Amino acid sequence: MNVPAKRILVVTAEIVLLVLVLLLIIGPMMSLFIWSVAHRWYWPNTLPQEVGFEYWKQALGMRTSLAIGAISIIPAFLLSLTIAVVVVIISMLIAIPAGYALAKYRIPFGAVIMFLFLMPNAFPQQPIFVNLLRVFTRWGLSGTVQGVVLVHILVGMVFGVWITSATFRSIPNYLEEAARSVGATRLYTFFHITLPLAAPGLLASSVFVFITSLDEFTGTFFIGLPFVSTLPMTLYSSSGYNMQFASVIAIILLIPSILFMTLIQRVLRAEYVGGMG
Amino acid sequence: MQAKSTVRRGLSLPPYLLLIFPAVTFMVLMYGYPFLSSILRSFINPQGEFSFENYGKTIDLYLKDIGFTLAVTVLSTAVSAVLAILLAVYLRLRQNSISRALAALYKIPIFIPFVVVAQMMNSFLAPHGILNLALAKLNVIDLEHPLQLFNFYGLTFGFVWKMIPFSTLIIHGGFQMIDNSYIEAARSCGAGLGRVITRVLIPMNRSSILVALVLVYSQIVGTFTLPYMLIGGKIPTTITVDIAHRINYFRDFGVANALGVFSYLLVLITAVYYLRSSVRKMTGYQASEG
Amino acid sequence: MSRKKSFLVPFMVLALIGLLVMAGQGDSEAAPIRLVYMTAGDVNMLALGQNVLGPAFSKKYPGVSLMTVHTGPGDAGSRLIFEKLSAEADSKKATWDIDVAMVHQIFLKWAEGKDLLLPYAKELSTWKYVTSPFAKNSLGVPAEGYVMPMFHSQTALAYNPDYVKDPPKTYAELVEWVKKNPHKFGYNGIKGGMSGVAFTVGWVYWKTGKYNQYAMTGPFDKAEIATWEQAYKDLGEFNKFVTITAGNVGTLDALNRGEIWMGPVWVDMFFTFMNEGKLDPKTRMILPEPGMPGQPMYFVIFKKAAHAKEAKKFVEFVTSPEIQAKEIVTRFNWYPGIDGSHLKGAIPAETFNKIYKDVTPADLSKKGQSLPLAQYFAAMLESYEKWIK
Numbered sequence: 001m002n003v004p005a006k007r008i009l010v011v012t013a014e015i016v017l018l019v020l021v022l023l024l025i026i027g028p029m030m031s032l033f034i035w036s037v038a039h040r041w042y043w044p045n046t047l048p049q050e051v052g053f054e055y056w057k058q059a060l061g062m063r064t065s066l067a068i069g070a071i072s073i074i075p076a077f078l079l080s081l082t083i084a085v086v087v088v089i090i091s092m093l094i095a096i097p098a099g100y101a102l103a104k105y106r107i108p109f110g111a112v113i114m115f116l117f118l119m120p121n122a123f124p125q126q127p128i129f130v131n132l133l134r135v136f137t138r139w140g141l142s143g144t145v146q147g148v149v150l151v152h153i154l155v156g157m158v159f160g161v162w163i164t165s166a167t168f169r170s171i172p173n174y175l176e177e178a179a180r181s182v183g184a185t186r187l188y189t190f191f192h193i194t195l196p197l198a199a200p201g202l203l204a205s206s207v208f209v210f211i212t213s214l215d216e217f218t219g220t221f222f223i224g225l226p227f228v229s230t231l232p233m234t235l236y237s238s239s240g241y242n243m244q245f246a247s248v249i250a251i252i253l254l255i256p257s258i259l260f261m262t263l264i265q266r267v268l269r270a271e272y273v274g275g276m277g
Numbered sequence: 278m279q280a281k282s283t284v285r286r287g288l289s290l291p292p293y294l295l296l297i298f299p300a301v302t303f304m305v306l307m308y309g310y311p312f313l314s315s316i317l318r319s320f321i322n323p324q325g326e327f328s329f330e331n332y333g334k335t336i337d338l339y340l341k342d343i344g345f346t347l348a349v350t351v352l353s354t355a356v357s358a359v360l361a362i363l364l365a366v367y368l369r370l371r372q373n374s375i376s377r378a379l380a381a382l383y384k385i386p387i388f389i390p391f392v393v394v395a396q397m398m399n400s401f402l403a404p405h406g407i408l409n410l411a412l413a414k415l416n417v418i419d420l421e422h423p424l425q426l427f428n429f430y431g432l433t434f435g436f437v438w439k440m441i442p443f444s445t446l447i448i449h450g451g452f453q454m455i456d457n458s459y460i461e462a463a464r465s466c467g468a469g470l471g472r473v474i475t476r477v478l479i480p481m482n483r484s485s486i487l488v489a490l491v492l493v494y495s496q497i498v499g500t501f502t503l504p505y506m507l508i509g510g511k512i513p514t515t516i517t518v519d520i521a522h523r524i525n526y527f528r529d530f531g532v533a534n535a536l537g538v539f540s541y542l543l544v545l546i547t548a549v550y551y552l553r554s555s556v557r558k559m560t561g562y563q564a565s566e567g
Numbered sequence: 568m569s570r571k572k573s574f575l576v577p578f579m580v581l582a583l584i585g586l587l588v589m590a591g592q593g594d595s596e597a598a599p600i601r602l603v604y605m606t607a608g609d610v611n612m613l614a615l616g617q618n619v620l621g622p623a624f625s626k627k628y629p630g631v632s633l634m635t636v637h638t639g640p641g642d643a644g645s646r647l648i649f650e651k652l653s654a655e656a657d658s659k660k661a662t663w664d665i666d667v668a669m670v671h672q673i674f675l676k677w678a679e680g681k682d683l684l685l686p687y688a689k690e691l692s693t694w695k696y697v698t699s700p701f702a703k704n705s706l707g708v709p710a711e712g713y714v715m716p717m718f719h720s721q722t723a724l725a726y727n728p729d730y731v732k733d734p735p736k737t738y739a740e741l742v743e744w745v746k747k748n749p750h751k752f753g754y755n756g757i758k759g760g761m762s763g764v765a766f767t768v769g770w771v772y773w774k775t776g777k778y779n780q781y782a783m784t785g786p787f788d789k790a791e792i793a794t795w796e797q798a799y800k801d802l803g804e805f806n807k808f809v810t811i812t813a814g815n816v817g818t819l820d821a822l823n824r825g826e827i828w829m830g831p832v833w834v835d836m837f838f839t840f841m842n843e844g845k846l847d848p849k850t851r852m853i854l855p856e857p858g859m860p861g862q863p864m865y866f867v868i869f870k871k872a873a874h875a876k877e878a879k880k881f882v883e884f885v886t887s888p889e890i891q892a893k894e895i896v897t898r899f900n901w902y903p904g905i906d907g908s909h910l911k912g913a914i915p916a917e918t919f920n921k922i923y924k925d926v927t928p929a930d931l932s933k934k935g936q937s938l939p940l941a942q943y944f945a946a947m948l949e950s951y952e953k954w955i956k
Binding site for chain 1: 291292293295296297299300301303304305307308310311312314315318367371373375376378379382383384385386387388389390391392393394395396397398400401405406407408410411438443446447450451453454481482484485487488491492495496498499501502516517520521524530533534536537540541544545548549553
């Protein structure tokens with residue numbers, strides 16, 4: 001096969017792939033978009049009989065009518081956002097050194113320690129959080145923002161440590177050793193050689209911690225009630241029951257996560273070729 | 278290197294201790310007691326005595342569900358991993374407008390929480406849902422006999438939909454760190470695409486791939502909302518739905534925690550495999566890296 | 568590198584500000600009394616509390632604000648309230664965070680004997696309006712004085728009249744119907760929603776004929792369980808001709824999408840879905856013989872509530888005939904928690920006709936059953952898992 005023909009074939013295949021991925025990703029999301037503006041939708045119509053932005057207005061606090069059982073989500077939204085930012089900062093501050101140590105040193109029981117971080121994900125959350133609630137109540141942390149922040153760090157830690165550790169592990173030692181051999185200190189090497197190289201992995205790690213916190217429900221539910229109310233809790237309450245309201249919340253929840261990711265990507269891209277894109 | 282630093286600083290404590298101390302202490306403090314308490318409760322029967330009764334009941338009533346959970350998890354993880362690797366390879370090797378569009382597009386499901394994915398899949402995969410309606414419009418199927426997807430297959434689709442972007446992000450990140458020179462070197466030796474993937478890209482990125490695998494696997498095992506909305510009361514269902522059922526209707530923490538231990542064991546198997554291979558790799562790889 | 572640092576700094580400043588703002592918010596609740604009201608149920612309960620009851624209550628009692636917190640639908644929501652309560656009791660705090668809650672019947676079973684609730688009901692001026700046995704007994708647990716029913720809900724079979732011209736009037740007719748219309752009846756088994764549980768319980772009541780013993784008088788006799796084997800085997804046979812849905816919402820969704828033509832639903836959810844445009848207005852209901860269970864939702868006040876006095880006023884407020892008529896019945900189309908005769912005249916005829924069209928008051932009194940006594944209830948659930956594979 002001559003080169004131009006092969007090129008065309010490859011490009012066609014790429015376009016087909018793009019269209020397929022587009023359909024597969026946007027397809028299920030269509031129900032989200034449609035429900036968020038549906039006022040009346042039942043069989044046999046393929047599309048809603050009546051559309052409008054009532055639920056959006058309710059959610060954004062512009063209207064308060066009870067007929068449709070929705071409330072303003074702005075306070076919960078802002079709270080979720082703030083908690084997520086705090087959680088990312090604290091988590092990464094603890095996780096990056098831990099990830100580095102686990103990658104570069106032979107720690108006794110290193111495997112057990114790695115597994116320790118995986119445990120909150122491995123064991124179903126409900127029974128554990130019931131116990132945690134008792135502990136937190138005794139410590140006066142239940143129903144507080146601090147308590148919720150701690151829970152979010154707990155469930156996000158696995159993404160913090162595992163991904164950073166894998167990232168650091170992929171950076172060959174000789175690069176650091178080369179820098180050290182010309183007189184650089186440990187700290188300098190870390191900040192100027194290791195960290196930049198590890199940036200894409202660390203970015204992935206912090207994005208997941210952010211999203212995990214923003215979307216976290218079970219732990220927040222148990223520990224946060226009654227005084228702390230985050231957006232996922234409102235979402236969960238209405239999910240399935242009030243499809244329209246739930247869809248509006250879901251779409252609103254997308255925004256900060258996507259913003260966070262593009263923001264950090266832009267910062268990185270400016271300095272490093274290739275970034276995470 | 279380590280000996281040098283210890284001699285210089287006169288300390289007998291290894292340097293990594295300070296680095297991992299905050300993280301490990303945090304986990305032990307926060308998670309240690311609730312976790313041990315759960316395991317303990319699984320051995321306490323409704324009369325308050327130590328017994329294996331809960332495990333007996335779990336196996337009696339829920340063995341099928343445990344098997345179902347294992348099957349869904351393994352299949353979803355395998356499918357996600359394979360497709361994610363292929364997608365990540367594609368994005369690593371091609372840089373044109375199509376690949377850039379794909380790079381932006383594939384990430385979207387990452388930002389959607391599972392509870393929303395559950396709802397979306399409910400609307401999308403229903404017998405008269407969007408997918409079936411679309412297929413009926415294209416005359417591929419007949420609406421009287423639509424595709425039945427509120428089962429193992431629909432659940433797998435839902436998991437894969439959410440987990441491929443997650444895996445791709447991690448694996449692609451790993452591929453990013455592989456310098457082009459390796460790929461070009463292999464190409465110049467006459468390696469075709471397949472060889473480049475299997476002999477260069479995947480082996481050099483093993484740690485990221487394994488991390489993705491274990492994280493995906495454990496996330497699937499622990500997911501509640503997706504199976505709850507798609508399958509709910511059907512038989513069989515997943516461990517997480519059964520745990521919720523035991524707790525909500527019976528406040529039966531004994532069986533709930535026993536089920537949890539089974540779920541935990543399912544994850545233990547893969548995690549152990551990962552950790553053993555990564556520890557082996559670390560001792561061998563670092564020494565021979567060049 | 569400098570660009571990266573310059574990005575981190577504003578980020579951290581933002582987070583710090585955020586922390587301070589959040590910490591500050593906690594202290595600003597000094598002046599008015601904040602009544603903490605935790606409710607199970609779906610998001611309508613949250614909206615009702617926040618948008619309607621809260622402002623109306625504060626208008627009547629200035630100086631008290633209502634904080635409505637929502638724990639989710641179904642028994643799971645009530646369970647969370649119980650977990651919170653028992654954690655607080657264990658911690659030996661002087662006063663508890665939550666003042667008043669709205670819960671399902673099962674809550675009383677869990678709280679039995681643990682001295683967690685305040686016996687407040689008889690002190691209220693609205694106690695005299697409550698006549699139903701549900702106010703005195705919850706799944707066999709004596710509850711008199713500890714609860715006030717907020718509203719009552721009932722299960723019934725919803726059906727699409729376009730396809731179901733002659734709906735089955737009894738369980739026996741239903742069995743015949745599903746054989747002629749396979750997979751057009753849907754329910755959720757016993758996991759994932761109470762509508763399926765109610766249907767199953769109603770089935771057992773029908774097959775055994777022992778409703779009185781299982782739900783009203785007792786006693787609990789373990790030997791009864793073995794006699795249910797045939798009933799469950801029959802149910803297993805029945806299941807072969809039906810669609811199993813995911814839950815309460817699953818059944819309603821399937822009805823909505825035309826995938827099934829009939830299924831058990833909670834009457835309050837039925838009307839809510841219809842009002843929200845998610846169910847075709849022509850969908851009808853029928854209550855088959857010998858009947859199907861229903862249950863109320865209760866107000867409970869906690870023993871060491873910080874604001875017990877205000878909590879009592881709040882419950883009195885919501886169970887008053889005015890609020891019951893205006894909000895519970897007219898706005899939400901739910902059955903009232905107090906005796907309906909006290910609301911005569913306060914409900915517009917249109918509303919009355921709408922909610923009692925298919926399930927009349929006579930139907931309710933004859934065919935509205937209770938859920939079984941707690942031990943029978945648990946046994947019925949486990950039997951389903953044991954005999955239906």
